[in-house]
Amino acid sequence: MKILVDECLPGYFKSLFPASSAETVQEAGWSSLKNGPLLKLAEDTFDVFLTADQNLQYQQNLKGRKIAVILFPSNRLPVVKEYEERLKQALSQIRPGVFIELKTLQDSSNKASDATLEPAPGADSSAH
Numbered sequence: 001m002k003i004l005v006d007e008c009l010p011g012y013f014k015s016l017f018p019a020s021s022a023e024t025v026q027e028a029g030w031s032s033l034k035n036g037p038l039l040k041l042a043e044d045t046f047d048v049f050l051t052a053d054q055n056l057q058y059q060q061n062l063k064g065r066k067i068a069v070i071l072f073p074s075n076r077l078p079v080v081k082e083y084e085e086r087l088k089q090a091l092s093q094i095r096p097g098v099f100i101e102l103k104t105l106q107d108s109s110n111k112a113s114d115a116t117l118e119p120a121p122g123a124d125s126s127a128h
Contacts, residue, residue: 001091004042004067006051007031010077013050016084035060043067048094050087052080057099068094071101 003022005013014022023046025031030038035056042049043066052075056062062069070090072080083102090100 001048001094002046003048003050003091004028004046006049006053008052008075009050009072010075010080012077012080016087039065039067047096048091057101062097062099064097066096068096068098069100070094071099073101073103 001021003013003017005011005022005024007025011024014024016022025033025038028042028045030041033041035053039049039060039062046067048068048070050070050072052072054071056069056071070087072083074080086102090102094100
């Protein structure tokens, strides 16, 4: 599984995966790209895009994408570290085109499990 780490997240994520499986947006040479072109390029090489960009799901049509997206509630390192196990759980269940929002502890007590696989916003819910 190839993982692309958004430039808004700490490079710390790379240390969680084997060297050949994770790359940052900067390492890929795509740091100047906006989200739309970035996702289009990324889905040809990567299986999963990790981000903390809270607007991504509203600004981009994720329907029909081959790349899965995992959204973190924050890009602050202490918060990100709290989500290591949830990230690993989500990655073990990931499917192409799925959007997973890892929720804060407060949010997840009021909502469905943060490891629930959801189709990308705007995607056909009958596809899973």
